[in-house]
Amino acid sequence: MRTVCRPGTPWMLKLSLGLRITNSRRENLRKELHRGVEVHRLLEAGLARRWQAVHPGFDIVRDPAWIGVDHPALGDPNGLDTVLREMPFGPADRALCVAGLVAEQPVDRSGSQLAQVLGELAARSGRPTATVATEWFLRYLDAVVLPVLWLDGQAGIALEAHQQNSLVLLDRQGWPVGGRYRDNQGYYFRASHADRLHRLLPGLGAHSDTFVPDQVADERFAYYLGINHVLGLIGAFGSQQLADEQLLLAALRRFLAGPAATATGSALPAHLLDAPTLRCKANLLTRLHGLDELVGPVETQSVYVEIDNPVARA
Numbered sequence: 001m002r003t004v005c006r007p008g009t010p011w012m013l014k015l016s017l018g019l020r021i022t023n024s025r026r027e028n029l030r031k032e033l034h035r036g037v038e039v040h041r042l043l044e045a046g047l048a049r050r051w052q053a054v055h056p057g058f059d060i061v062r063d064p065a066w067i068g069v070d071h072p073a074l075g076d077p078n079g080l081d082t083v084l085r086e087m088p089f090g091p092a093d094r095a096l097c098v099a100g101l102v103a104e105q106p107v108d109r110s111g112s113q114l115a116q117v118l119g120e121l122a123a124r125s126g127r128p129t130a131t132v133a134t135e136w137f138l139r140y141l142d143a144v145v146l147p148v149l150w151l152d153g154q155a156g157i158a159l160e161a162h163q164q165n166s167l168v169l170l171d172r173q174g175w176p177v178g179g180r181y182r183d184n185q186g187y188y189f190r191a192s193h194a195d196r197l198h199r200l201l202p203g204l205g206a207h208s209d210t211f212v213p214d215q216v217a218d219e220r221f222a223y224y225l226g227i228n229h230v231l232g233l234i235g236a237f238g239s240q241q242l243a244d245e246q247l248l249l250a251a252l253r254r255f256l257a258g259p260a261a262t263a264t265g266s267a268l269p270a271h272l273l274d275a276p277t278l279r280c281k282a283n284l285l286t287r288l289h290g291l292d293e294l295v296g297p298v299e300t301q302s303v304y305v306e307i308d309n310p311v312a313r314a
Contacts, residue, residue: 002026005087014063014083014184023287023302028066028081029185035208036063036083036184038201045200047155051147054263057169057178058147062086083184094170095180098144098229099163102236115240117174124173133243134251136175137233141255144168144179146264148225153265156193158221160186162228186224188217218267219279219304226272227280231310249310256311272311280307 001021005012016027040062043051052059068081089095096113104112111119118136122129144166152158159165159181169178189197189204189211197204205211212220230252238245256269272278285303 003085007091010087012085012087014085016079016081018079022283023291027079028083030068030081031207031209032184033063033066033068033081033083035187035210037065038204038208038210039184039187040064042197042201042204047200051151051155055147055150057143059088059180061088061167061180061182063184085182088180094172095167096170097164098166098168098233101168102163102233104240112236112240114236115242117170118242121174130243130247133237134247137237137243137248138251138255140168140176140233141230141252142259143176145225145230145255146259147179148181149260149264149266149268152190152217152221152268156190156197158188158190158217160188160220160224162186162224163232165224166229188212188220190214190217218271221268222271222278223281223304226268226311227278227307252311253313272309273313275309276312277306278309279304 002017003012003014014028019026039060041064043060043062048059063083063085065084066081067084074080101113101117110116118129118133121136122132125132148159148161160183161181165181165183165186167180167182168176169180171177187210191211192214194205194211234245234248234252237243237248253273256273260266260269282303282305285305289303291301291303
């Protein structure tokens with residue numbers, strides 16, 4: 001909605017938009033601008049090297065600089081600040097926003113991009129679409145979800161990795177081979193990792209208000225990655241009759257009990273497997289309560305409700 005780019009140039013611009021979308025005015029806040037710069041510097045300080053030694057196909061779209069206006073008469077400068085975002089993709093890269101990938105097309109009824117990708121793979125291989133869809137989902141977990149869990153468990157940084165903030169990289173055939181996270185708002189630095197993160201980048205969080213108690217990070221991470229992203233993806237497979245949801249849930253359980261638990265150190269896999277209920281963000285209730293999730297203490301910015309956990313082992 002508010003990131004613009006010009007093909008062939010190394011930068012994108014993330015502009016402010018004085019409009020409520022979901023439950024927030026989409027204006028660049030100073031703390032978010034500082035946060036984007038901090039994350040870039042943190043990655044450059046050695047974290048990216050460690051991360052990509054294990055997951056070379058995944059990275060964060062960097063926001064290493066910003067420009068803004070300060071004037072005594074303005075008071076609040078929000079709305080006049082612009083993020084300079086690196087353009088990491090070339091014309092041959094097949095990078096798709098996950099939310100756009102799974103969205104059905106209501107105008108021409110051609111189905112979602114996901115359905116088109118799976119249909120092409122099935123036709124090329126001569127296998128049923130449901131079989132291809134299950135393999136695609138398993139590859140997706142390894143390429144996109146596993147690196148996000150690693151960053152949480154090994155570095156103490158939980159990403160607000162819902163579908164809109166997540167990009168999947170497809171190879172020429174259409175298989176997932178990597179991913180990117182993009183958003184200078186959605187980072188939760190775990191308080192339990194503060195000393196380690198400060199050793200990497202002294203002064204981290206001083207202007208960005210990014211450190212949170214672990215229990216807050218747990219709640220937000222479980223919603224954004226677990227419910228919105230992964231369960232939302234399974235729901236898209238099921239609602240579009242591309243694969244059986246119960247089969248994909250079983251595949252997710254095996255993933256969470258296997259590499260997600262043994263190779264990342266994140267607490268989220270065990271939580272998704274064992275918790276009978278999950279805390280789910282209620283966007284409509286948040287909006288009806290007049291809350292702006294970008295304003296105020298992070299613990300009380302949004303309304304959360306309890307839902308049954310469809311992943312939990314019986």
